[in-house]
Amino acid sequence: MAIDMMKKVPVSEQPPLERAKNFNEVCLGYSREEAMEEATRCLNCPNPRCVTGCPVSINIPGFIMHVKEGDVAAAYDVISESSSLPAVCGRVCPQETQCEGVCVRGIKGESVSIGKLERFVADTARQMGIVPKGADTKTGKKVAIIGAGPAGLTCAGDLARKGHSVTIFEALHKPGGVLMYGIPEFRLPKEAVVEKEIENVKALGVEIITDFVVGRTATIDSLMEDEGFDAVFIGSGAGLPKFMGIPGEQALGVFSANEYLTRSNLMQAFKEDSRTPIMVGKKTVVVGGGNVAMDAARTALRLGSEVHIVYRRSEEELPARVEEVHHAKEEGIIFNLLTNPVEITTNEEGWVNGITCIRMELGEPDASGRRRPVEVPGSEFHIECDAVIMSLGTSPNPLIHTTTGGLDVNKHGGIVATEEDGATSRRGVFAGGDAVTGAATVILAMGAGKAAAKGIDEFLSKTE
Amino acid sequence: MFEIKKKQTLGPKVDLYVVEAPHVAKAAMPGQFLIIRIDEEGERIPLTICDYDREAGTITLVVQSVGAESTRMSFMKAGDHLADVVGPLGRPSDLIELSKEELAKKKILFIAGGLGTAPVYAQLKWLHEQGIKADCIQGARTKELLIMIDEMKEVCGNLYLATDDGSEGIHGNVTVALQQLWDEGVRYDHCVVIGPMIMMKFACQLTAKLGIPTMASMNTIMVDGTGMCGACRLIVDGKVKFACVDGPEFDGAKIDFDQAMQRARLYKTQEGRLMLKEQERETHEGGCGFCS
Numbered sequence: 001m002a003i004d005m006m007k008k009v010p011v012s013e014q015p016p017l018e019r020a021k022n023f024n025e026v027c028l029g030y031s032r033e034e035a036m037e038e039a040t041r042c043l044n045c046p047n048p049r050c051v052t053g054c055p056v057s058i059n060i061p062g063f064i065m066h067v068k069e070g071d072v073a074a075a076y077d078v079i080s081e082s083s084s085l086p087a088v089c090g091r092v093c094p095q096e097t098q099c100e101g102v103c104v105r106g107i108k109g110e111s112v113s114i115g116k117l118e119r120f121v122a123d124t125a126r127q128m129g130i131v132p133k134g135a136d137t138k139t140g141k142k143v144a145i146i147g148a149g150p151a152g153l154t155c156a157g158d159l160a161r162k163g164h165s166v167t168i169f170e171a172l173h174k175p176g177g178v179l180m181y182g183i184p185e186f187r188l189p190k191e192a193v194v195e196k197e198i199e200n201v202k203a204l205g206v207e208i209i210t211d212f213v214v215g216r217t218a219t220i221d222s223l224m225e226d227e228g229f230d231a232v233f234i235g236s237g238a239g240l241p242k243f244m245g246i247p248g249e250q251a252l253g254v255f256s257a258n259e260y261l262t263r264s265n266l267m268q269a270f271k272e273d274s275r276t277p278i279m280v281g282k283k284t285v286v287v288g289g290g291n292v293a294m295d296a297a298r299t300a301l302r303l304g305s306e307v308h309i310v311y312r313r314s315e316e317e318l319p320a321r322v323e324e325v326h327h328a329k330e331e332g333i334i335f336n337l338l339t340n341p342v343e344i345t346t347n348e349e350g351w352v353n354g355i356t357c358i359r360m361e362l363g364e365p366d367a368s369g370r371r372r373p374v375e376v377p378g379s380e381f382h383i384e385c386d387a388v389i390m391s392l393g394t395s396p397n398p399l400i401h402t403t404t405g406g407l408d409v410n411k412h413g414g415i416v417a418t419e420e421d422g423a424t425s426r427r428g429v430f431a432g433g434d435a436v437t438g439a440a441t442v443i444l445a446m447g448a449g450k451a452a453a454k455g456i457d458e459f460l461s462k463t464e
Numbered sequence: 465m466f467e468i469k470k471k472q473t474l475g476p477k478v479d480l481y482v483v484e485a486p487h488v489a490k491a492a493m494p495g496q497f498l499i500i501r502i503d504e505e506g507e508r509i510p511l512t513i514c515d516y517d518r519e520a521g522t523i524t525l526v527v528q529s530v531g532a533e534s535t536r537m538s539f540m541k542a543g544d545h546l547a548d549v550v551g552p553l554g555r556p557s558d559l560i561e562l563s564k565e566e567l568a569k570k571k572i573l574f575i576a577g578g579l580g581t582a583p584v585y586a587q588l589k590w591l592h593e594q595g596i597k598a599d600c601i602q603g604a605r606t607k608e609l610l611i612m613i614d615e616m617k618e619v620c621g622n623l624y625l626a627t628d629d630g631s632e633g634i635h636g637n638v639t640v641a642l643q644q645l646w647d648e649g650v651r652y653d654h655c656v657v658i659g660p661m662i663m664m665k666f667a668c669q670l671t672a673k674l675g676i677p678t679m680a681s682m683n684t685i686m687v688d689g690t691g692m693c694g695a696c697r698l699i700v701d702g703k704v705k706f707a708c709v710d711g712p713e714f715d716g717a718k719i720d721f722d723q724a725m726q727r728a729r730l731y732k733t734q735e736g737r738l739m740l741k742e743q744e745r746e747t748h749e750g751g752c753g754f755c756s
Binding site: 171172173181210211212213216217218237238239240241243245249250252253255256258259262263266267273274275276277279350397398399 | 487488490491496501505506507508532533547548549550551552553687688690691692693694695697698699704706709723726727729730731734
């Protein structure tokens with residue numbers, strides 16, 4: 001079959017109205033033939049811009065050339081040089097603003113479907129039983145990693161490859177961080193994908209201790225002084241959910257997206273036999289426009305609720321990945337754009353019965369470069385609903401910086417760390433990911449984990 | 465896995481568990497709590513810490529079977545294992561930041577309601593080890609629900625018992641008992657109250673009236689307990705606070721108890737259904753005809 005070189009080879013997906021009722025993965029991924037065909041679209045540029053667009057600098061044309069020849073094992077080796085979590089990244093990276101965003105193919109047509117190819121390689125390698133190889137020799141240096149999320153796992157994987165002894169301390173009962181508690185099953189399968197990728201990190205020699213809250217169970221100081229860790233990486237992730245401060249936010253039926261998603265994902269409340277309760281509204285309003293808002297909305301939809309998204313700017317400014325917004329719309333989620341909540345209304349028993357919103361219009365650009373939404377006076381209106389999910393981002397968790405002396409934080413409470421090597425104000429202590437930047441993406445956290453691993457390796461090579 | 469080393473029944477539906485959890489035992493301080501999961505399917509249950517033994521590497525928990533998971537836990541015995549024990553969580557009591565001299569100057573009263581006796585014991589024991597004898601009003605609905613009386617007497621100055629039905633000690637609830645002591649001329653300048661929210665609300669109202677600075681330990685709904693999910697939020701002094709990282713103890717005069725009690729009802733219906741299923745086990749299906 002002749003293919004249109006201007007367009008991506010389409011990827012199969014579960015039909016929208018079918019998937020809106022289940023938690024199975026939306027995107028089904030490329031077949032071998034589809035992947036090899038898509039790989040022929042890569043121009044193998046001598047100066048590949050996609051690599052510079054990738055936060056962990058995967059040799060993208062390098063692995064795609066192997067896919068073209070059908071050599072998945074070789075393609076996996078190329079990706080493994082730079083990434084510990086390819087099956088995850090292939091699914092959740094915002095490729096359109098990174099590798100695919102700068103792909104030369106994208107100038108006149110559609111970019112190469114790099115994310116889907118990465119996913120194909122990772123999934124196929126897993127099915128073939130390929131496991132990444134650990135270091136042959138040990139350096140004898142001990143590194144403690146705080147948090148088994150994308151930043152921590154990446155940092156741990158890279159350091160283990162260098163021969164350091166790495167222990168990850170994870171607060172929850174399962175490793176994975178946001179990959180386990182935040183991103184839903186239909187976007188990122190837990191058992192089939194996340195747990196397997198974590199097994200691969202363990203195969204490099206990394207030890208993971210769950211149920212261990214650094215800052216409470218032990219402090220960074222005690223890990224370094226009493227437990228003999230030579231360096232520490234803080235990848236503890238985002239923290240407490242933000243609320244708007246509007247009346248009615250404490251009402252019964254108002255949840256943070258973090259709570260809603262943690263119940264459904266980590267605690268598996270979406271399954272009928274789960275012991276963790278989750279509220280399924282008849283009509284749910286999700287406030288916010290990021291990936292987390294889309295995840296919460298699509299979770300509520302699958303649990304059986306009608307779902308509305310309320311976002312104060314316009315479609316163009318939605319911070320969520322284009323694909324998520326597209327999927328959400330296809331599944332029947334209703335977008336109320338240029339709309340901002342002013343009050344959550346309740347019945348006499350304290351349960352949510354609606355949300356009063358005001359229409360917005362876009363004014364002058366603000367500090368973020370996006371046009372600032374301003375209220376249209378007198379445009380208030382009421383949406384009836386029985387559940388509200390607030391997805392407004394998070395503020396840093398105070399646990400670590402309040403229990404670690406000499407660790408500088410910025411005015412938002414984020415840990416101060418250099419971008420190039422993750423160094424903090426404390427010698428031997430490095431940090432990266434949401435704990436530093438505030439809520440961002442999986443891949444940026446991985447990029448930071450990678451940079452810090454390099455920083456830590458250099459630091460350790462200079463110490464006795 | 466965390467082994468249950470010892471189990472002892474303290475009263476109707478109230479059991480004490482000594483659990484092996486060396487990391488938690490090593491770091492635990494009075495006022496903190498922890499989270500357990502019974503097994504891989506289990507809910508994360510926040511529980512107060514009653515005692516800890518750093519050398520033995522054990523922690524002591526007191527659990528009342530009131531919900532589905534605690535009922536399920538009541539079927540566990542010594543030698544069984546909990547899937548998870550994580551902690552200690554929350555901030556320790558403010559009292560531990562004070563020097564012995566500062567503590568000695570204070571006249572401290574604890575008010576323990578029902579199961580709240582367990583975490584109060586942890587604080588009294590710590591103070592006792594510092595050479596401080598604090599008083600305690602221990603209240604319950606009826607005599608059988610007054611737990612750990614002998615242990616409390618060992619670490620307490622004056623222990624005043626109170627029961628709603630008058631079956632033991634002062635006839636009346638803890639606020640009646642406090643008012644009675646106050647009228648007799650007993651004075652305190654610091655109070656810690658732990659128990660059911662409704663009891664803490666009225667105890668805090670009274671101590672505010674009497675001018676005793678009071679901390680109340682808030683047992684809110686929680687999921688992760690580490691400052692991530694926001695389920696434990698409550699209003700203190702008009703601001704949103706999170707019981708798991710900002711608390712669990714807050715200034716009792718500033719807590720919006722009515723809102724906290726309302727939020728505690730959030731999952732009651734779902735929990736209740738699950739508990740019925742748990743209690744009735746195989747006989748449950750089809751009982752009332754409402755669930756399939």
